Amino acid sequence: MADSSSTAINIPESKSTKSKVGHVAYAATTKAMARKGGWKRGVAIFDFILRICALVAALAATTTMGTTDQTLPFFTQFFQFQASYDDLPAFTFFVVANAIASGYLVLSLPFSIVGIVRPHAAGIKLMLLIFDILLVAFTSAAAAAAAAIVYLAHNGNSKTNWFAICQQFNDFCQRISGAVVASFIAAFIFIFLVMLSAVALRKH
Template sequence: MATAEKSGEIAINMSETKASTKGKAPLLNSSKAFAVVEPPNRGAKRGIAIGDFFLRLCALGAALGAAISMGTADQLLPFTTQFLQFEAQYDDFDAFRYFVISLAMVTGYLLLSLPFSIVCIIRPLATAPRLFLVIFDSVS
């Protein structure tokens, strides 16, 4: 290292070593300066979004099927003899009524969340729809 004084300024000559360039990105050529660099995990996020959409469709079908089958259930339960029978419907018990109403709400939520899941497939790097889904999935 050598120092030189010129008109009140001090110049320090330093030679560049390998240790000083360690961790720095190499300089780009002017032809590559405008190249679009795609993040390496974009495909992985798209795959996760497709899996999320598929799971939402499966959950929608299961919740809708359970709500319909429970809401339209009408069974006769025999009690000791064939002449004395008890008819049971989902309205007879509060727990079954709650079950049907909650499944209907879950079905509605899953139906409304499908467009946000599609947005996550189309734009895998968008964080707002993914955050929306995570928050509302946690609430429901």
């Protein structure tokens, strides 16, 4: 008597079917990695552009403050009225800090280029992030200290006998004010670089 139950027949999967499935999976993975790498490469390019902008701002602050010197036209044989950036320690610290920031930005450009070529390299981004955080504190402190002196130069302080010298040394005050603005721009760009690097590292 014949068995009425149905018999399941296993059909082995052909090699061509396995190959096709593997190829589709590999193509999907490659496409996803390319899309992710393209996003990280775009962030790295933006990072490089921001570093050039910060370099221009820091160099402008350094050269402007470092070449600020004004002598009033009226002086006698014994007295000469002159204002120079190195008369005040805060301005000297400002020049040194922005010069260090400029040097660091120049050295960081090759690493930023490596980040464009290899967008998945997390070690380079982490190194730049650490140094960027240090430079945020450094440039912010220098700009804040110089800004306090610029404020006193413009407005004075009668309680401490600080006289507003900008009415006499107008060119001097304009140059130091411009240098402080440039330094704050560099500091804000450093802050943005830190945020950008943190986002890129979080997406790894």
